[in-house]
Amino acid sequence: MNWELFYLICFIVGFGFSALSFLTGTLHLHLPVKWHLHLGKGLGSSGGLSIFNSFSLMAFLTWFGAMGYLMTRHSSFWFGFILAAATLGGSVGGSIIFLFLAKFLMKYDVGVDAAEYEMTGVLGRVTSSIRSGGTGEMVFEQVGTRRSCGARSEDGTPIAKGTEVVVTRYECGIAYVRTWDEISGEADAKAGELSKQ
Incomplete structure (x- = not known):
């Protein structure tokens, strides 16, 4: 496996899960899986949105893979520089999604007593x-x-x-x-x- 294929797989996985999440939510599709996790109920847990949520991680993977693939395919930079640039690009993409979730979507979310x-x-x-x-x-x-x-x-x-x-x-x-x-x-x-x- 070379770096180009690695970045392409990251892009496909990130974009695929993002598209699947969007389509299942928009079309109200219910997949035949029983994933239901209960996390964060200890004494030290908070009710806020974690920066490491699935939406931010999928955005990171998509942007990381896209930037890494394009730089590997169309430039002659050293692989360490491309990896750092792709990581930075993925972090920017994940941060944009996190800020959108935190500032706009979760703004009116209040706990139920x-x-x-x-x-x-x-x-x-x-x-x-x-x-x-x-x-x-x-x-x-x-x-x-x-x-x-x-x-x-x-x-x-x-x-x-x-x-x-x-x-x-x-x-x-x-x-x-x-x-x-x-x-x-x-x-x-x-x-x-x-x-x-």
Whole structure:
């Protein structure tokens, strides 16, 4: 194997994987492989984007291979200089892709906190009346977004449309609710009992 073939293989592998990644993402193709890695969950791991990600590495390989192949094929430079120039070119290509990912694509990516999506204790309003023992619908705000879900009365009593409710438990996509007046009345009664003591 000579240097020209080495650079050509690097270019073909880098460009091939880049094209495959683009096409599978654009056309929503699902390849029959089961690659699923879980990495970076230790105490010292961060949630940020690594500079050594697959997109940057494929860009590095593509630019490294292209520059090395063209310089080997069309110039008479020493192989060490060509290797250094190809490495520099590959690093520039990988850096451009990394900066694009970090500055534009990952800019709005925020971590998800499960506590923000906890349904117990959420205050909402009934939009479709809950009949006795039946199911209605409620709307509520969560993480700055208006959402809706099916709702049932905790004790099976009917709840009219427009009533403010509080979720006491959430199971299988159904929120079990009590009216806000009922819960605040219990809180007032407990506060009154404590003040008498």
